[in-house]
Amino acid sequence: MEEEEGKKDFASRIVKLLPAISKPEYKQSLNQRLKWTGIALLLYLLLSWIIVYGVDVSASFQQFRFFEIVLGSKFGSLMTLGIGPIVTGGIIMQLLVGSKIINWDTTKPEGRRKFQTWNKFLAIVLAFVEATAFVLSGALPVRNTLPIILFVILQLAAGGLIVIILDELVSKWGFGSGVSLFIAAGVATQLIIGLISPLSAGGRVAGGLPGFIFSLLNGNSSLALAYLIPVITTAIVFIIVVYAQHIKIQIPLAFSALRGFGRTWDLKLLYTSNIPVILTAALIANIQLLGRIGATVTPDGLTCSLMGCFDQVGNAVSGAVYYLSAPGGGSFHNSLLQQIIFGTLVPSEVIRALTYTLFLAIGATIFSVFWVNTAGMNASAVAKQLDSVGLQIPGYRKDVAVMEAVLNRYIPPLSVLGGLAIGLLAAFADLVGAIGTGTGMLLTVMIVYNYYEQLQHEKLDEAHPLIRKIVGE
Numbered sequence: 001m002e003e004e005e006g007k008k009d010f011a012s013r014i015v016k017l018l019p020a021i022s023k024p025e026y027k028q029s030l031n032q033r034l035k036w037t038g039i040a041l042l043l044y045l046l047l048s049w050i051i052v053y054g055v056d057v058s059a060s061f062q063q064f065r066f067f068e069i070v071l072g073s074k075f076g077s078l079m080t081l082g083i084g085p086i087v088t089g090g091i092i093m094q095l096l097v098g099s100k101i102i103n104w105d106t107t108k109p110e111g112r113r114k115f116q117t118w119n120k121f122l123a124i125v126l127a128f129v130e131a132t133a134f135v136l137s138g139a140l141p142v143r144n145t146l147p148i149i150l151f152v153i154l155q156l157a158a159g160g161l162i163v164i165i166l167d168e169l170v171s172k173w174g175f176g177s178g179v180s181l182f183i184a185a186g187v188a189t190q191l192i193i194g195l196i197s198p199l200s201a202g203g204r205v206a207g208g209l210p211g212f213i214f215s216l217l218n219g220n221s222s223l224a225l226a227y228l229i230p231v232i233t234t235a236i237v238f239i240i241v242v243y244a245q246h247i248k249i250q251i252p253l254a255f256s257a258l259r260g261f262g263r264t265w266d267l268k269l270l271y272t273s274n275i276p277v278i279l280t281a282a283l284i285a286n287i288q289l290l291g292r293i294g295a296t297v298t299p300d301g302l303t304c305s306l307m308g309c310f311d312q313v314g315n316a317v318s319g320a321v322y323y324l325s326a327p328g329g330g331s332f333h334n335s336l337l338q339q340i341i342f343g344t345l346v347p348s349e350v351i352r353a354l355t356y357t358l359f360l361a362i363g364a365t366i367f368s369v370f371w372v373n374t375a376g377m378n379a380s381a382v383a384k385q386l387d388s389v390g391l392q393i394p395g396y397r398k399d400v401a402v403m404e405a406v407l408n409r410y411i412p413p414l415s416v417l418g419g420l421a422i423g424l425l426a427a428f429a430d431l432v433g434a435i436g437t438g439t440g441m442l443l444t445v446m447i448v449y450n451y452y453e454q455l456q457h458e459k460l461d462e463a464h465p466l467i468r469k470i471v472g473e
Contacts, residue, residue, distance in 0.1 A: 063314025335433025368419025
């Protein structure tokens with residue numbers, strides 16, 4: 001016990017030495033929260049255009065597109081690490097607490113405080129670790145002098161610390177989560193480019209709609225189909241995700257002190273929302289990054305390490321890193337569906353699709369179960385929350401243990417089914433080649449939809465007319 005308290009004090013002391021955002025001392029209006037959210041997003045986008053001194057500005061980072069989307073980053077800029085340190089720290093804490101290696105009761109305020117403190121401490125440490133890994137693995141081409149290398153690492157780590165502060169700003173003063181906000185902003189940019197940009201990218205028009213029109217005008221029906229498929233699959237993924245958000249079980253609740261008054265509580269299929277797939281996608285991104293550390297160039301031009309080989313462009317071609325990435329390297333122009341339609345599919349890509357799907361599905365399921373237990377969403381925590389506001393389930397006596405027993409019929413199965421469903425849905429979106437990567441598109445739709453649902457529960461009397469119009473009031 002004393003050792004555990006010492007660890008807590010150690011982490012707390014380190015965290016207190018760093019800049020932090022304190023909670024507001026008064027209840028903010030919706031307009032104020034939206035303002036702070038907008039400020040944090042604007043700062044994040046501006047910092048993503050500041051190039052790190054010492055990095056080769058002519059380098060191409062196309063092979064890191066998956067990193068940029070799932071980690072909300074932009075390679076070569078101060079935002080190279082993106083939300084990577086925060087999410088990776090969360091993964092480590094989820095595994096340690098969820099597996100009971102660290103036995104903290106996160107349903108209690110003290111347990112949650114410990115979890116959040118150590119999560120932030122790990123994120124700070126990982127900002128420096130990941131910055132070092134990015135430079136030493138060659139992910140960022142840096143001038144090969146020790147002072148420049150150290151200076152680049154410090155700049156990248158500083159960017160990671162800024163993201164931690166911006167995430168706190170959104171969580172405490174803004175609206176929603178900074179992690180989700182930054183992912184959505186990055187994917188939205190890619191989505192707009194992938195849909196309507198007429199600019200050329202790699203010898204072909206970037207946007208699906210302009211590319212489809214230009215190809216038809218030039219009489220190239222095959223190329224027109226190649227451009228149209230990602231647009232169609234993106235729309236299909238959007239519809240499926242919105243539909244999945246509406247699959248729910250309604251639990252009737254009644255106020256014990258006021259007869260005749262009650263409400264229903266919606267238990268969604270996607271009970272843990274997009275958190276499991278964010279953690280799983282970040283884990284895949286970290287595995288791919290580790291696969292580049294210690295790599296050497298072979299005589300045939302491949303860059304190989306113990307975890308696999310990469311071609312000259314930087315795409316995985318063999319090993320664990322190959323089988324834990326989407327077919328076609330995550331490019332919607334070369335997805336599994338495109339390969340099937342145009343007859344270019346090879347057996348290794350089929351195996352790759354299966355291993356990638358299994359990893360996403362199993363990983364999301366595990367993280368979903370862990371998240372329910374560490375985020376105060378399990379039956380015990382929910383029963384106590386409902387009882388504290390005077391609610392009970394009609395037909396059962398007013399007792400926390402009874403309510404917990406009823407909720408246990410639904411919450412544990414939903415945590416498993418929801419995690420499995422979101423993992424399979426993310427894999428499906430990647431395999432059919434949704435624009436902005438399937439995983440990125442899935443996350444963005446869910447994030448935007450969650451924001452929409454949160455706005456529906458807010459008092460919109462003082463909100464901007466545009467916000468009221470979007471919500472439908």
